[in-house]
Amino acid sequence: MPTIDRLTGAADISEADWQRLSSEGDPFVSRAFLCAAETFGVADNGPLGWQPMHLALRDDQRKLVGLLPLYARSHWYNDFAGDCGWEQAWHQAGLAYFPKFVTGVPHTPSPGPRLLTVHDAGPEVPAALIAAAIDLTATSGASNWQCLFVREHDRAPLEAAGLLMRRGVQFHWRNRGYRDFGDFLAAFTSEKRKKMKRERRAVGDAGLHIEARHGDEIDGVLWQAIHRHYRSTFERLGGLASFPVDFFRSVGAALGKQMVVFVAFDGEGDERPVASAVCYRDDTALYGRHWGTDIDCPGLHFELCYHAGVEYAIEHGLQRFEPGAHGEHKVARGFEPVSTWSAFWVADPAMRGAVARYLARENGAVQDYQAEMAAHLPFRLSHLQADAARD
Numbered sequence: 431m432p433t434i435d436r437l438t439g440a441a442d443i444s445e446a447d448w449q450r451l452s453s454e455g456d457p458f459v460s461r462a463f464l465c466a467a468e469t470f471g472v473a474d475n476g477p478l479g480w481q482p483m484h485l486a487l488r489d490d491q492r493k494l495v496g497l498l499p500l501y502a503r504s505h506w507y508n509d510f511a512g513d514c515g516w517e518q519a520w521h522q523a524g525l526a527y528f529p530k531f532v533t534g535v536p537h538t539p540s541p542g543p544r545l546l547t548v549h550d551a552g553p554e555v556p557a558a559l560i561a562a563a564i565d566l567t568a569t570s571g572a573s574n575w576q577c578l579f580v581r582e583h584d585r586a587p588l589e590a591a592g593l594l595m596r597r598g599v600q601f602h603w604r605n606r607g608y609r610d611f612g613d614f615l616a617a618f619t620s621e622k623r624k625k626m627k628r629e630r631r632a633v634g635d636a637g638l639h640i641e642a643r644h645g646d647e648i649d650g651v652l653w654q655a656i657h658r659h660y661r662s663t664f665e666r667l668g669g670l671a672s673f674p675v676d677f678f679r680s681v682g683a684a685l686g687k688q689m690v691v692f693v694a695f696d697g698e699g700d701e702r703p704v705a706s707a708v709c710y711r712d713d714t715a716l717y718g719r720h721w722g723t724d725i726d727c728p729g730l731h732f733e734l735c736y737h738a739g740v741e742y743a744i745e746h747g748l749q750r751f752e753p754g755a756h757g758e759h760k761v762a763r764g765f766e767p768v769s770t771w772s773a774f775w776v777a778d779p780a781m782r783g784a785v786a787r788y789l790a791r792e793n794g795a796v797q798d799y800q801a802e803m804a805a806h807l808p809f810r811l812s813h814l815q816a817d818a819a820r821d
Contacts, residue, residue: 434558438482440468440484448497451548455713457717462681466681467537480536483501485559485562498533499544500533503530507670509578510755519781529572532576539579539754544578561591574774576774580771582771585773596772599769599770601757602765625762629728630729637697638704638705638727639697643691643693646683653678657678663720690710691707694734714748716742716743718754
């Protein structure tokens with residue numbers, strides 16, 4: 431008879447078993463990424479508030495057939511659920527909002543697989559994982575279970591199980607068969623194309639050059655500089671830099687070519703690294719995550735976080751570049767608004783109804799916003815018409 435095991439960490443699953451799961455090559459739900467997060471204190475029962483309690487489904491032979499990454503959270507910081515105002519609503523109803531349960535990746539708002547199953551699994555496997563998470567939420571006193579940033583194939587079983595779906599918006603770049611960056615720019619209007627070229631020239635005029643380094647091509651000294659850049663962004667904005675340098679070293683060594691860091695060097699050759707942007711990739715997409723800088727240089731943020739990634743994606747035949755959450759400024763650089771989806775199961779029936787009504791109202795506003803952003807894309811009308819005809 432199939433059974434559910436509750437795990438204390440990703441390391442409780444062997445690499446061989448993990449490889450049997452259909453994770454689509456997603457770097458963030460790899461054993462390497464989640465183990466590093468848990469090993470170096472990013473996801474543990476400490477102040478960052480990510481306590482692992484993953485649910486493993488085993489068949490009657492005790493073979494792993496499904497896995498649901500799951501964390502208990504004592505606050506909402508950096509899960510990107512967009513629920514920071516919900517705690518007050520629960521408080522007004524005389525209820526506690528925390529703990530809540532989150533299925534997702536710590537500090538990572540990247541859409542990806544969440545219901546991990548073996549390759550030949552039937553629909554009963556994701557259904558069993560969902561039922562186990564709902565049962566745990568209902569019996570443990572947690573206020574709700576959030577399955578964040580799900581891909582389309584996970585959305586259907588979540589909806590079928592009665593979870594409330596929430597639409598969000600991110601800005602993603604799509605490869606339409608571009609030969610190179612110049613070919614991509616040729617799709618822009620003349621005004622937008624000239625602005626982009628000026629923006630890119632400013633970085634070269636400042637004496638900087640950009641190099642792409644994979645995780646297994648970065649030494650300890652450069653990791654220290656990259657981590658300094660990463661910390662500087664949080665220090666400037668008053669946030670908390672959750673990942674220690676050992677996390678990046680570990681993930682870089684384990685993922686190798688699936689980690690891509692764009693580094694800005696001051697001068698010719700391998701001179702002083704002054705800024706960097708940390709990305710990850712699979713066989714079809716590049717994912718932007720962190721950036722930071724030691725210097726103030728016009729256009730450097732856009733060059734490292736967007737333009738270099740687009741060039742890399744074109745060169746390596748990737749179909750998408752997903753640079754992370756937020757950022758309307760991405761639209762002017764050819765990143766299109768796309769819907770993201772998260773799912774919520776709320777334990778209290780009255781609060782479940784209130785959340786359902788809230789999400790219904792919000793959905794219309796989000797769709798309006800997405801349409802408004804699409805109207806500001808920099809592409810020539812003929813390019814948009816040709817793309818619509820292809821779709």
